[in-house]
Every structure is written in structure tokens, then in C-alpha cells.
Amino acid sequence: MVQDRVTRITTTPVAFHDLPLLNTVGVHEPFALRAIVEVETAAGLTGLGETYGDEAHLARLRGAADALIGTEVFALNDAAARVTRVLAADTTTGGHGMSGMVTGSSTADRVLSPFEVALLDIQGKTVGRPVSDLLGGRLRDRVAFSGYLFYKWAGHPGAPADEWGAALDPDGIVRQARTMIDRYGFGALKLKGGVFPPEEEIAAILALRAEFPDLPLRLDPNAAWTVETSVMVGKALAGVLEYLEDPTPGIEGMAEVARQVPMPLATNMCVVAFDDVPPAVRADAVGVVLSDHHFWGGLRRSQLLAGLCRTFGLGLSMHSNSHLGISLAAMTHLAAATPNLDYACDTHWPWKRADEDVIKPGAIGFVDGAVAVPDGPGLGVELDRDALGRLHEQYLSCGLRNRDDTGYMQTVDPSYRAVSPRW
Numbered sequence: 001m002v003q004d005r006v007t008r009i010t011t012t013p014v015a016f017h018d019l020p021l022l023n024t025v026g027v028h029e030p031f032a033l034r035a036i037v038e039v040e041t042a043a044g045l046t047g048l049g050e051t052y053g054d055e056a057h058l059a060r061l062r063g064a065a066d067a068l069i070g071t072e073v074f075a076l077n078d079a080a081a082r083v084t085r086v087l088a089a090d091t092t093t094g095g096h097g098m099s100g101m102v103t104g105s106s107t108a109d110r111v112l113s114p115f116e117v118a119l120l121d122i123q124g125k126t127v128g129r130p131v132s133d134l135l136g137g138r139l140r141d142r143v144a145f146s147g148y149l150f151y152k153w154a155g156h157p158g159a160p161a162d163e164w165g166a167a168l169d170p171d172g173i174v175r176q177a178r179t180m181i182d183r184y185g186f187g188a189l190k191l192k193g194g195v196f197p198p199e200e201e202i203a204a205i206l207a208l209r210a211e212f213p214d215l216p217l218r219l220d221p222n223a224a225w226t227v228e229t230s231v232m233v234g235k236a237l238a239g240v241l242e243y244l245e246d247p248t249p250g251i252e253g254m255a256e257v258a259r260q261v262p263m264p265l266a267t268n269m270c271v272v273a274f275d276d277v278p279p280a281v282r283a284d285a286v287g288v289v290l291s292d293h294h295f296w297g298g299l300r301r302s303q304l305l306a307g308l309c310r311t312f313g314l315g316l317s318m319h320s321n322s323h324l325g326i327s328l329a330a331m332t333h334l335a336a337a338t339p340n341l342d343y344a345c346d347t348h349w350p351w352k353r354a355d356e357d358v359i360k361p362g363a364i365g366f367v368d369g370a371v372a373v374p375d376g377p378g379l380g381v382e383l384d385r386d387a388l389g390r391l392h393e394q395y396l397s398c399g400l401r402n403r404d405d406t407g408y409m410q411t412v413d414p415s416y417r418a419v420s421p422r423w
């Protein structure tokens with residue numbers, strides 16, 4: 001049996017331009033941070049992974065990278081054990097990369113994820129097959145994504161308006177949706193809520209329904225509402241929403257809401273780790289779990305979650321954060337090879353500049369709201385080393401080291417506080 005082992009791992013933080021997208025903890029800063037992981041092997045292969053770029057996370061990635069030297073490229077169980085072992089001594093907290101919106105996920109799973117993806121990329125290159133084949137084979141050639149709408153300012157404070165302009169009311173949201181659908185062809189829409197009083201967000205959803213009568217709609221206020229407010233919104237949007245995502249904090253609160261509203265509740269906040277599954281199932285708190293390989297421990301552990309969802313009769317969708325092309329490729333292979341991941345997946349893709357990425361153009365993109373599963377070996381995307389260098393320089397010069405939507409909002413409104421629930 002021919003073996004190949006990891007000889008070197010490089011972790012490079014990068015920054016790419018982001019727009020002033022509003023959410024319930026504040027507003028996106030001018031740059032989003034990511035870390036790009038390159039795993040090299042004795043046989044001369046390289047695998048790619050992408051993850052959060054916050055400082056504490058970077059430090060953990062580097063510790064894990066040292067521990068992964070020598071790992072055999074098919075030994076994913078050994079890789080997971082090495083990461084768990086090295087993190088056992090880590091008493092630091094924070095650095096989640098999600099500005100306080102996803103807090104209970106497993107540190108070991110978050111750190112493992114980009115290495116697992118990179119090892120799968122290498123395995124695919126070794127056997128000449130796409131990652132989706134290593135995950136059981138694709139069930140769909142194209143993976144549908146949803147158009148992710150945000151309330152937003154016209155531009156960053158002190159800067160001119162960006163090409164999307166302001167979206168601060170129902171008309172602005174409908175305009176944004178129209179542009180996004182014209183450009184990408186999305187067949188489902190999600191509105192990031194928790195920004196304005198719930199009545200205004202109900203009005204935005206109803207305006208979307210009037211303009212796009214056939215599109216599935218979702219609303220996600222990231223636990224900005226009390227149980228009572230959530231029930232009020234759920235009843236007001238009966239028959240309108242495909243699902244209501246994280247209206248209120250915690251499994252107990254979600255269960256109370258679920259008992260009183262007609263649509264399924266979805267979550268990427270109260271079920272974010274395997275330990276959350278039993279209590280959420282017992283309480284009947286959610287109908288749909290949004291997977292995310294970045295915090296569920298990679299692609300194979302996301303498929304483990306998919307199996308649990310099928311067993312317990314839960315739907316499965318996919319969460320995203322601001323991301324680049326390596327993540328999009330990984331998300332697409334996963335969704336293509338996971339039978340019950342049949343909701344349109346989230347993506348922040350439209351919010352990044354088309355010319356900013358770390359992969360060579362052409363391998364992956366949107367047609368009619370969907371991404372064709374790359375056919376090449378591994379992830380099917382290639383690192384653009386010059387672009388990686390440019391985005392790393394941008395990281396060094398941008399001054400940001402952690403995602404802090406709340407702190408950025410406070411530079412505009414010093415009295416601003418991130419509170420949950422807010423209404």
C-alpha cells in the first residue's frame with residue numbers, strides 16, 4: 001500500500017473587502033478575515049482549506065498544524081485525534097470568527113475543519129476523483145443556493161456609496177433582491193433580520209412575497225426576539241416563510257416558539273455541536289438544522305450530522321459566513337453528496353468583489369442560482385498564489401485582526417449594545 005504523509009502546512013490569513021451589512025450584533029467591517037490552509041505531502045501534492053481568520057483561531061490552527069505533520073493523508077480519524085489532543089491543553093476562549101452569533105460550537109471541530117477539507121482535497125488528487133466522490137458520490141450536478149439579503153448602509157461610514165447602495169426599508173430590500181436575482185438567478189431568498197423592529201421586517205418579507213410570489217422566503221433575526229415577539233412574527237408570516245431561523249435564544253425558547261407558530265424553525269445558533277442534538281430533539285425545538293462544515297468539523301462530520309437529522313426527522317440546510325472560493329467548493333461538494341441537504345444553501349458570495357479571491361477564476365461560479373459541482377480531482381479549484389499574496393498584504397495593512405461587528409457599530413453609535421433578545 002502506497003502511503004503519503006503530510007510534510008508541511010502553511011496557514012495564511014487574508015482580508016477581502018466587505019460591505020456594511022447590518023445584523024443584530026452590529027455591522028460588517030470594511031474587510032472580512034479568512035485563513036487559507038495549504039497542506040503539502042511527501043508525494044508533492046497540496047490540499048486547500050479555508051476557515052475563520054480571527055487571531056485566537058489562527059493561533060489554534062498553527063498549533064494543530066504542527067501536530068498534523070506526519071499524518072497519513074487518508075488517516076482522517078488520526079488527524080481528528082491529533083487536533084483534539086493538541087487542543088486539550090488550550091485554555092483560551094473566543095476567536096470564534098462569528099462576532100458572538102455562534103458561541104457554543106466545538107473548538108476542536110472548528111480547528112479540524114480546514115485540515116479535513118485539505119486532506120480530502122489531497123485524497124481526491126491522489127485517486128483522481130472529485131471530493132464529492134469521496135463523500136459517497138454526487139446526487140446532483142448542481143447545488144442550489146439562496147440569495148442572502150441584508151439591510152445595509154449606502155456605504156461604509158466616511159466612504160462613498162457602494163454599488164449596492166442603501167437597503168433600509170422594504171423597497172430597498174426588494175430592490176436588492178431584484179439585483180441579486182438578476183445577477184445570480186437565485187430561486188430562494190433569505191433576509192437577515194434582527195436589525196429593525198419586527199413590524200418593519202415583517203413588512204419587508206411581505207414586500208418580497210408580493211414581488212416574488214413563487215420564491216421560498218426565510219427570515220433570520222439571530223435570536224433578536226423574545227418568545228412572545230417570535231410568536232407574533234411567526235403568526236404574521238404564516239404561509240409566507242419556508243422557515244423562520246433562530247427567532248429567539250436557546251433550545252427552551254425555540255421549543256416554546258415552535259409549539260405556537262405554523263412554520264418550521266431553523267437554527268445555526270442553538271444546535272451548533274453534536275452535544276446540542278439530543279436536547280433539541282427531546283424538546284422538539286427545531287425543524288431544520290443549518291449545517292456548516294466550518295464549525296461542524298469538516299465535510300464528513302457534516303454528513304454525520306446529516307444522518308442524525310434524517311434519523312430524527314429534521315430538515316437540513318446550510319449556513320454561511322463571508323467566504324472565498326475554497327469554502328464555496330467545499331460547500332458544493334458536500335451538498336452535492338448529501339441526500340437530505342435539499343434546501344437551497346446560504347452563501348455570502350454576492351457580497352464579495354468578483355475580482356477578489358484566492359483561487360484561479362473559472363473553476364466555480366453561479367448559473368441560475370446554482371453552482372456546478374467541480375469535476376476536477378479533489379476540490380477542483382486551484383490556488384492563485386499571487387492573489388493569495390495580495391489578500392495577505394491586505395490583511396497586514398487593513399488593521400483588523402478579529403471580526404467585531406459590534407465594535408464597528410459603536411464607532412458610529414457609541415451607545416450601541418448587542419443585546420439578545422432586543423425586542
Ligand SMILES: O=C([O-])C(=O)C[C@H](O)[C@@H](O)C(=O)[O-]
Binds near residue numbers: 222322
Ligand atoms: O445565518 C446566520 O446566522 C448567519 O449567516 C450569521 C452571519 O454571521 C451573518 O449574520 C452575517 O454575516 O452577519
Ligand SMILES: [Mg+2]
Binds near residue numbers: 220222245267268319
Ligand atoms: Mg442563521
